[in-house]
Amino acid sequence: MNKEMDLKAVVGDLRDGMTIGFGGWGPRRKPMALVREILRSDLKDLTLVAYGGPEIGMLCAAGKVKKLMYGFVSLDAMPIEPYFRKAREAGAVEVSELDEGLLLLGLQAAGHNLPFAATRVGLGSDVMKYNPHFKTVKSPYDDGEVLLAMPAIKLDVALIHTSRADRLGNTQTDGPDPFFDGLFARAADKVFVTTEVLVDRIGDEYSDKAKSNLFERCLVTGVVKAPLGAHPTAAHDAYGWDMGHLKAYAASATEEGGWQGYVDQYVKGDEASYIASVGGEAQIRALPLPIF
Amino acid sequence: MTTAKEFTLAELIIATGAQTWAADGEVLATGIGPLPRLAAGLAKLTCAPGIMMTDGEAYLVEDPIPLGPRGDYKPKLSGWMPYSRVFDSVWSGRRHAMVTPVQVDRYGQGNISALGGDFKKPKVAMLGVRGFPGNSICHKNSMFLPNHSKRTFVEGEVDVVASVGYNAKNWPEGAKPADVKLGVVITDLCVFDFNGPDHAAQVLSLHPGVTFEQVQEATGFPLLRAEGMTTTAAPTEEQLAIIARLDPHNVRATVLKGNPAGVRAA
Numbered sequence: 001m002n003k004e005m006d007l008k009a010v011v012g013d014l015r016d017g018m019t020i021g022f023g024g025w026g027p028r029r030k031p032m033a034l035v036r037e038i039l040r041s042d043l044k045d046l047t048l049v050a051y052g053g054p055e056i057g058m059l060c061a062a063g064k065v066k067k068l069m070y071g072f073v074s075l076d077a078m079p080i081e082p083y084f085r086k087a088r089e090a091g092a093v094e095v096s097e098l099d100e101g102l103l104l105l106g107l108q109a110a111g112h113n114l115p116f117a118a119t120r121v122g123l124g125s126d127v128m129k130y131n132p133h134f135k136t137v138k139s140p141y142d143d144g145e146v147l148l149a150m151p152a153i154k155l156d157v158a159l160i161h162t163s164r165a166d167r168l169g170n171t172q173t174d175g176p177d178p179f180f181d182g183l184f185a186r187a188a189d190k191v192f193v194t195t196e197v198l199v200d201r202i203g204d205e206y207s208d209k210a211k212s213n214l215f216e217r218c219l220v221t222g223v224v225k226a227p228l229g230a231h232p233t234a235a236h237d238a239y240g241w242d243m244g245h246l247k248a249y250a251a252s253a254t255e256e257g258g259w260q261g262y263v264d265q266y267v268k269g270d271e272a273s274y275i276a277s278v279g280g281e282a283q284i285r286a287l288p289l290p291i292f
Numbered sequence: 293m294t295t296a297k298e299f300t301l302a303e304l305i306i307a308t309g310a311q312t313w314a315a316d317g318e319v320l321a322t323g324i325g326p327l328p329r330l331a332a333g334l335a336k337l338t339c340a341p342g343i344m345m346t347d348g349e350a351y352l353v354e355d356p357i358p359l360g361p362r363g364d365y366k367p368k369l370s371g372w373m374p375y376s377r378v379f380d381s382v383w384s385g386r387r388h389a390m391v392t393p394v395q396v397d398r399y400g401q402g403n404i405s406a407l408g409g410d411f412k413k414p415k416v417a418m419l420g421v422r423g424f425p426g427n428s429i430c431h432k433n434s435m436f437l438p439n440h441s442k443r444t445f446v447e448g449e450v451d452v453v454a455s456v457g458y459n460a461k462n463w464p465e466g467a468k469p470a471d472v473k474l475g476v477v478i479t480d481l482c483v484f485d486f487n488g489p490d491h492a493a494q495v496l497s498l499h500p501g502v503t504f505e506q507v508q509e510a511t512g513f514p515l516l517r518a519e520g521m522t523t524t525a526a527p528t529e530e531q532l533a534i535i536a537r538l539d540p541h542n543v544r545a546t547v548l549k550g551n552p553a554g555v556r557a558a
Contacts, residue, residue: 025375070420071420071422071423072419072420072422073420074419079419080417080418080419084417085417088406088413088414088417089413089414089415089416089417090413091410091412091413094412095412097405097420097421098421099421099422099423099424099425099426100375100379100422100423100426101379101382101383101423101426102425102426104376104379119426120426120429120430120470121383121425121426121429121430122425122426123425123429123456123463123464123467123470124425124428124429124453124456124459124462124463124467124469124470124472125421125424125425125428125453125454125455125456125462126405126411126421126452126453126454126462127421127425128464129453130411130452136464136466136467138466145467145468146464146465146466146467146468147467176349176350176351176374177349177350177374177375178374178376179374179375180375180376291348291361291362292347292348292349292357
């Protein structure tokens, strides 16, 4: 069994109109190498599901998005992702704006093969109004409470960046917070992971870190070696986010032809040329992890 | 305890903000933004030692973390609070947050999602509803708004109801409105809450040098004078010393335009 693939092969497996979920959280641990490969492709009409960061903004800027389902789309220090904002204000994409917890519950329901998750979250707010397909359900027990039936969010594909992986599909993810990568993996028909470090059998070399495994290898379809593949987002404990790069990216959103300029400068080539264009490996590895 | 003679409006807000956690016991206290975060830190070190705080990322700490670059300071981690457990805390009700909506209305509903009438093509896209819908019906929330005006405290309803208030008509048929727990709303002019008759907004205290009329003039809905309405208490020297220690880079001076003094000139 060898699940190793390259970026091109993964994107070759994706189809127009697919629903794609992204691991990570805001500008943290996003599978950006795969995002850039999608940017280099003809894929379109995608539905994206995320606790979003620059992956959402970039794919919106490139016109590849039909619909967004999100808890937020943020670059943290820049609270609103600039190209997401542009796409929203232009009315360019359909949106399903969710409470962050509803996104969790929808993914969880999908992963457990359930049609919905019962919750109070969303009731009384405009989440119901702007997701008019959401329905309520009445508790069959004595309390009879009316709850929101959060529909399962089934993904065609989840794309997730990890710290280490092996060719069998086992993964390990460092950092203080696993976020919801496990839920994204379980909600998807296929999971493709990128990884900082790829080995044959992870237990042979990183047995002591098995607790950092967030989802089982049976969920993983393909593994791509993509060191620095989360740049410009943070990948604990390897490197922090590149706020200088993110600021320049954000500034491009306010410039005429800004997105095309960004693509020409950074995305057009391959990952090797990308890494060189943003300062090279040593500079990326020296990016400090954020503190709060 | 010596009342300070000189203090900034930001410091007044932090000191009065700390009091909002005083009666909470052991809950997760989350102050979002520099002043609420400093208020929570001050609370933890003075009136609310039981509250739990995070390092702003994923760990619980017993000593509030100072804002900004911290040199050699190394947080002592006492527990783990990744986002999955934040949701567990939220949904079990063991949390009290202080948040900053962009718009608030007479029902105590808050908006951080978008401005303008057309949600599909908003005039201004903001953060999205984030965790506000769930937070607002599951645990207590207080608010800090730095610019008390009719643009923030709107006439009518907020453009997008992100956080739920006391507005039964926004609940679906058959659903029993949640027992919303709104704490205080702290602004650059006053402290108010929604505990008047039928959850009407009522002013609890005016910041030094501010009149009730001035506050009403800047508010898009009617305000009541709470029984015993008073002047917001000045911070003590002890409180100011703690605030200075928690904010060594003086981030608090950058929050309110012009960093005004705590006592407004008449």
